[in-house]
Amino acid sequence: MFSTKSEYGVRVMVELARQAGEEPLPLAEIAERGGLPLAYLEHLVARLRKAGLVDSRRGSRGGYLLARSPTEITMAEVVEALEGSIAPIECITEGADGSIVCARETDPGHVCPTKLLWTRVRFSIVRTLQETTLADLVLGPSLPAGPLSTGPALPSLGAVGRAVSSAS
Amino acid sequence: MFSTKSEYGVRVMVELARQAGEEPLPLAEIAERGGLPLAYLEHLVARLRKAGLVDSRRGSRGGYLLARSPTEITMAEVVEALEGSIAPIECITEGADGSIVCARETDPGHVCPTKLLWTRVRFSIVRTLQETTLADLVLGPSLPAGPLSTGPALPSLGAVGRAVSSAS
DNA sequence: TGATACCCTAGCGCCCAGGTAGGTATTCGA
């Protein structure tokens, strides 16, 4: 699924959001708070900057700031900046015109029977990422266990064969 | 994202669904039709069999059949059987009781600010996989662009929140 | 009795996520 690029990158954004309106936050500070490797964060924050999600101030007393209000930054932007693109499976990509392209449908006339599935999955992921803003994460625990948050139940999943084997 | 295990495995299931009710379908036949490596498919179909999704007949004139009707087989079952678990990111797993566990929340009291995001994403993926049955893929293009399909529109946030909360 | 097909275990190569290293450029405070 999503790599640690997204995991770390989102954490960086959350830290910056908590700093909002104040002085720029040095990356070393973020790395220390989260126990994350500084040198690696530099790569990630570079992507965020090129995507226009954060601004930077060089030199002493420098650091990073959000380029916009947390309410105007969606997780879709953040994750796409970090991962490069959002695709549930390799054979599915988004064309320049926004259409979904399946690598298995090279020769026209042959329809990929699984395209419907991956298109649906991709759509639901993108929609969720677009509907979640940075502000949602910062407000975080204040939410009284929101509709999508930590609820224990995934009702029918338990009925789905043996429930997740990897987690103990 | 999902690996080719899911990609190939779902294709195998679709081929079996198309054969439904008839004689068992040899794996070599499936491999040839899809241009997929036979020896690799054997690993995948073994998982599907252990998950109770397909039945097998050994010997000459043998092969594989669906264990149930295509309408009763969800993609959540198929993907979970193939991938082992469904998690958008490594630090998120599903506990035995169905609750979502975040590896970053080891010490109690410390709340992971990104858990909300990954929980939402995971939930939307699982829901989509559960709502899509094997029959949907076999019928394929006959569907008039269902609610989750390729439509460009992005509905409002509130709608999804409530829809999901009712499911739990 | 052979041919067909499922079934199991072991192992291998390549790619890349994840991280390190070392340098340069810019800004601030004293």
Place this chain on the structure above:
DNA sequence: TCGAATACCTACCTGGGCGCTAGGGTATCA
């Protein structure tokens, strides 16, 4: 004016896992 602090850049390394192969064994049918 200097040096500390910080962003910014390029190159490199490394382990693990995905995707696949190899080579058997075992059940069933003609």
